[in-house]
Amino acid sequence: MTQVSDVLTSADIGRVSGLQLLARQVVEGFASGLHKSPHKGFSVEFREHRSYVRGDDIRTIDWKLYGKTDRLYIREYEEETNLRCTILVDCSGSMGYCGSGGSGVSRHEYAVRTAACLAWLMLQQQDSVGLVTFDTAIRRYIPPRSRPRHLNAIVEELAVSRPGNETALSDVFQEIVARIHRRGLVIVISDLFADVDRLMKSLAQFRHANHEVLLFQIWDRDELEFPFRQWTQFQSMEQANVRHLVDPAQLRRAYLAELAAYRDALAKGCNRQRISHVSLTTDQPMADALAAWLAVRRRSP
Secondary structure (H helix, E strand, O other): OOOHHHOOOHHHHHHHOOOOOOOOOOOOOOOOOOEEEEEEEOOOEEEEEEEOOOOOOHHHEOHHHHHHHOOOEEEEEEEEEOOEEEEEEEOOHHHHOOOOOOOOOOHHHHHHHHHHHHHHHHHHOOOEEEEEEEOOOEEEEEEEEOOOOHHHHHHHHHHHOOOOOOOOHHHHHHHHHHHOOOOOEEEEEEOOOOOHHHHHHHHHHHHHOOOEEEEEEEEOHHHHHOOOOOOEEEEOOOOOOOEEEEOHHHHHHHHHHHHHHHHHHHHHHHHHHOOEEEEEEOOOOHHHHHHHHHHHHHHOO
């Protein structure tokens, strides 16, 4: 059986163990935890007063306010609840790219380690976490659970996943929206190689369902810098017979311009939809990059 240590190193676990991923919007759940719920209950965070009506529990009456106003009011609170998180890991062929920079880590391997770290973190803070692996369709769907042993199921699935087939982000996202019935956090880990307009329309479905969405976009340094200098044959990782022999010097300027336009359109689309977008490169120490981002997120309002 695959163990957590087969995917995560002790350094990875130690780097993120003290951090908590707090959802920024109201989520639903059943157990007591760290995240706000839309349900009113008994908790430490005051929400509002309302007038007392016959049948209300007298223990909820604000007697201090009664002393000042001579009227009975009930103190209502926001209950604290656990977060329901679903992690979506892209296993399409393009995720198998491992560039010339010497890191030796493919996008897929980096995505797997990132997903394992996030799943471990969620379960450590008693949140529920689930997993979806996909390419042109959903390969495996593991519903969110909060049991500690649930991590084994997630890690086992991540460990055996392999990149292959083409990408169909929009179709997959549409199917996943229908499966997630409670508001929560949706984390997408992908290279996001798709038409930006179609991608944003599909992600908007999660937002319309009141989910918070985080995008972790995995890059190889080659894609950002295009370091090729000699004649190079480029082959599609999703279509076996598509290959081109080109002079990179003639393509570099156009490629970088297209890349900048794509990244700008993606950033603007995420801002419009209030989607958090994080770029990670495979030559970054994954746990350090993730922990730094989580620390910033935790401090932000």
